Amino acid sequence: MTLKTETEKSDLTYSKSRGLVSLVTAFMKQRRMGLNDFIQRLATNSYACKHPEVQSILNLSPPQDAELMNTNPSPPPSPSQQINLGPSSNPSAKPNDFHFLKVIGKGSFGKVLLARHRADDQFYAVKVLQKKAILKKKEEKHIMSERNVLLKNVKHPFLVGLHYSFQTADKLYFILDYINGGELFYHLQRERCFLEPRARFYSAEIASALGYLHSLNIVYRDLKPENILLDSQGHIILTDFGLCKENIEPNGTTSTFCGTPEYLAPEVLHKQPYDRTVDWWCLGAVLYEMLYGLPPFYSRNTAEMYDNILNKPLQLKPNISNAARHLLEGLLQKDRTKRLGCADDFIEIKSHVFFSPINWDDLNAKKITPPFNPNVTGPNDLRHFDPEFTDEPVPSSIGCSPDSALVTASIKDAAEAFVGFSYAPSMDSYL
Numbered sequence: 001m002t003l004k005t006e007t008e009k010s011d012l013t014y015s016k017s018r019g020l021v022s023l024v025t026a027f028m029k030q031r032r033m034g035l036n037d038f039i040q041r042l043a044t045n046s047y048a049c050k051h052p053e054v055q056s057i058l059n060l061s062p063p064q065d066a067e068l069m070n071t072n073p074s075p076p077p078s079p080s081q082q083i084n085l086g087p088s089s090n091p092s093a094k095p096n097d098f099h100f101l102k103v104i105g106k107g108s109f110g111k112v113l114l115a116r117h118r119a120d121d122q123f124y125a126v127k128v129l130q131k132k133a134i135l136k137k138k139e140e141k142h143i144m145s146e147r148n149v150l151l152k153n154v155k156h157p158f159l160v161g162l163h164y165s166f167q168t169a170d171k172l173y174f175i176l177d178y179i180n181g182g183e184l185f186y187h188l189q190r191e192r193c194f195l196e197p198r199a200r201f202y203s204a205e206i207a208s209a210l211g212y213l214h215s216l217n218i219v220y221r222d223l224k225p226e227n228i229l230l231d232s233q234g235h236i237i238l239t240d241f242g243l244c245k246e247n248i249e250p251n252g253t254t255s256t257f258c259g260t261p262e263y264l265a266p267e268v269l270h271k272q273p274y275d276r277t278v279d280w281w282c283l284g285a286v287l288y289e290m291l292y293g294l295p296p297f298y299s300r301n302t303a304e305m306y307d308n309i310l311n312k313p314l315q316l317k318p319n320i321s322n323a324a325r326h327l328l329e330g331l332l333q334k335d336r337t338k339r340l341g342c343a344d345d346f347i348e349i350k351s352h353v354f355f356s357p358i359n360w361d362d363l364n365a366k367k368i369t370p371p372f373n374p375n376v377t378g379p380n381d382l383r384h385f386d387p388e389f390t391d392e393p394v395p396s397s398i399g400c401s402p403d404s405a406l407v408t409a410s411i412k413d414a415a416e417a418f419v420g421f422s423y424a425p426s427m428d429s430y431l
Contacts, residue, residue: 093166095173095399098126103392104180104385107240109133109143110171113398114178114379123379124163127174128398134172142242143172149241150174152216157366158209160229160239171398179237181230181374182384184286188225192293196324197357198371199290202228203283204350204358205236210279211346219245219275223282224260225289230384234370248276261302262295266310266334280341280349284331291320296332310334323354 098115105112110129117124134140150162163175184202188194194202206228213220222243229237265281267274288296297308314332316325330340330352341348350360362368374384382390 093164093173093175095168095171098124098399100126100394100399101380102382102385103389103394104382105389106392108137109139111395111398112176113394114382116379123178125176125178127176129172129174131167131170131172139242145244145246146240146242147174148246149213149218149244150176152218156209156212157364158205158236158238159212160237176239177237178379179229179231179239180376180379180381180384181232181234183226183386184228184230184236184290185225186384186386187230187372188289188293194290195371196291196321199287199324200354200357201368201371202236202290203287204355204360204363206238206286207283207346207349207355208360208364209236209238210283211349213244214276214279214345217246217248219248220279220282221245222260222263223279223286224263225286228286230370230372230374232374232376233366234373235366261305262298264306264309265336267336269306269310274336276345277336277339277342280331280339281333281336283349284328287324288328288332291324292317296328321354323352323356327352327354 097119098117100113100115102114103111104114104125105127107129110127110133112125112127115124115126116122129143134143147162147165150160150165160179161177163177165172165174167173206223210220210223220238220241220243222240223238227238227240229239231237263282263285265274265278268278285295296314297305297312299305299308314329316328320328327340333339336342340352349355350358359368376384
C-alpha cells in the first residue's frame with residue numbers, strides 16, 4: 001500500500017493500460033506488509049496522521065492492543081513472564097532431517113521453504129521463524145495460537161495440515177502440507193478477476209473452512225488472497241493462522257486490533273468489540289476482489305480508504321448476477337448485527353441463493369471438479385510461486401542445528417519462551 005502526501009481519489013479497476021497495471025501490481029506487492037509494520041509507517045506519515053479516523057486508530061487503541069502499536073518494542077520478556085505449555089513432545093526432530101530446496105514464501109518473522117525429508121523423500125512446506133524477531137515484537141502468543149489452531153485442522157479438507165513442529169535454540173519449525181497450486185493472490189494478480197462460477201467455487205470452499213473454524217470457537221481474522229492457496233488439483237487450502245482467536249463462543253466477542261488494512265471490518269476500525277461475523281465481512285471482501293479485481297472501498301490513500309470502509313455506501317457495478325449482488329450486500333454490511341451470518345453463522349452463508357448450485361456434501365468431499373487446474377507436474381514444479389521468493393537463495397543457517405556451545409543467554413531466554421511448541425501426532429491419528 002502506498003501512502004501519499006496529498007489527497008487522491010481512486011476509482012481503479014484492472015486495465016490493459018500499462019500504467020494502471022503497474023500501479024495495481026505495486027499495490028499487490030506492497031500490501032504483503034504486516035499490519036504492525038503498516039501502522040509504524042502510517043504513524044510517521046504527517047498527512048495520514050491528520051485524518052481523524054487514522055488518529056483514532058493510532059491513539060485510541062485499547063490496552064490489549066498496546067503491543068501492536070509499540071514502535072519501540074521493549075526487550076524480550078524474562079523467562080518468568082514467558083509462556084510454558086508443557087514439555088516438548090518431539091525432541092528428536094531437527095533441521096538436519098531435511099534438505100531445504102527453495103524459498104516459497106516470506107513473512108515478518110521468517111520464511112517458508114520447500115523441503116524434502118531425508119529419510120522418506122516426502123516433500124513438505126517448512127515454516128521457519130526467528131524467535132528473536134517474535135519476542136522483539138511480543139508476538140509469541142500469536143505464534144503459539146497458530147500452532148494450537150494447526151493441531152485442530154486435521155479433519156477439514158480446506159485447511160493446511162500440520163505434520164509436526166519442533167524448535168532449536170533460536171528458531172521454530174512448522175512442518176506443513178506442501179501446497180503448490182499457488183496463492184489465490186498470485187492468480188488474481190495474473191488474471192485480474194475471475195468469472196462468477198469460479199469465484200463461487202472458491203468462496204464456497206473458503207466459507208466451509210471458516211465455518212469449521214467457527215465450530216471450534218476459532219475466529220480466523222485475516223482472510224485475504226495471500227492466505228488462500230490452491231492445491232495441485234485446484235482446491236482451496238487456507239493457511240497462516242497466526243491471527244486466529246481461540247475460545248470465541250457463538251455470542252462471544254474480542255477487541256484486538258489486527259488484520260490487514262484493506263480487509264478491516266468497520267467494527268474493528270471503530271475499536272468496538274467484534275465477533276465471528278468479522279470473518280464473513282472478509283469473505284465478502286475477497287469475493288468482491290475476485291469479481292472486480294480490487295478490494296471494496298480501496299483507495300491508494302490510506303486515510304481515504306478507512307473513511308470509505310466506515311462511511312461510503314457499497315457500490316456494485318452491474319456486471320454480476322443479482323444473487324452475487326445480494327450476497328455481497330449481506331456480507332459487506334457495515335453493521336455487524338445486520339450482517340449475513342450474524343444469526344446462524346455458516347448456515348446462513350451456505351443457504352444463500354448465490355450458493356444454490358453448490359452441493360455442500362460433494363464440495364467437502366472434493367467431488368466437485370475445480371474450475372481451474374494448476375497443472376503442476378510434481379513437487380518440483382514451482383511455476384505458481386512468485387519468483388520474488390523462489391529466486392532468493394536458501395539461507396545456510398536454515399538447515400543447521402545450532403552448536404549448543406554457542407548458545408548465548410539471550411537465545412536461551414528465547415528458547416524458554418516456546419516450551420511446548422514442539423508437537424508430534426500420535427500414531428492413532430494416522431489410522
